Amino acid sequence: MGEAESVYRKEFPVRGGDFAKAGAAACEIKELLKDLGIDAASVRRAAIVAYESEMNVIMYAREARMDLTVSPGKVRLVVDDRGPGIPDIELALTEGYSTATAEMRELGFGAGMGLPNIKRNADVFAIDSEVGRGTRLDITIRTNGHHTS
């Protein structure tokens, strides 16, 4: 990417309850990042973050916008949803804690690993939530191995 075109942005709308399209945004993000020449390990981390975020929206929220920004050395994903919000963020970040329904678990999700796994794959992780309004995740993944810069 040259300097003049060094920033790439794309928005992905996600609808709550749309299990049929689950993973579509994450898979598209993964292909885009690969095409942009991002290293494979960073692409995988970004795809996992995107997929877990997308599943959380589908399982719990009404709708969300996922904003992808790719710039030299980093991938940023902001997921802004309109939904129930999270009353206790610390608890929601605890591995294994889950409020998933039996239906969600039958689909192979809702093991209480979503948010912890997003955090684990992020270099910068911020979460802000208001009960009754929604949740905003702001995640940055440093690419090309520059994880400590």
Place this chain on the structure above:
Amino acid sequence: MIVLKDVLALLDGELLTSGTDPGAAFRKVFASDLMSDVLTSAEPGSLLLTGLANAHVVSTCRVADVAGVVFVQGKRPASAVVAEAEAKGLPLVATKMTMFEACARFAGLVEDGGHGRG
């Protein structure tokens, strides 16, 4: 490393996807019905053993760079799921073995992997 054709022989498996390279190789084997666990712990290039047979399995494999799937206990995904896997070059295998039996077969291939088998 284990090669797809050897997986088929080991598990008496049936290859569900057409056009898949029988020489495709897998670095590790990971077994779970929870896609959350696959996203957390499966290493890239792994072969996934699972009893879950829905479209989320294929999406999860794409995201996590899982290189192949074995559906245990006679589970078979819908034809649309097989078509999606074929389009993405992801080999899908079906076996009638239980998860335990399939895992035990793989464990038998690993040095000292027989521990715990009664």
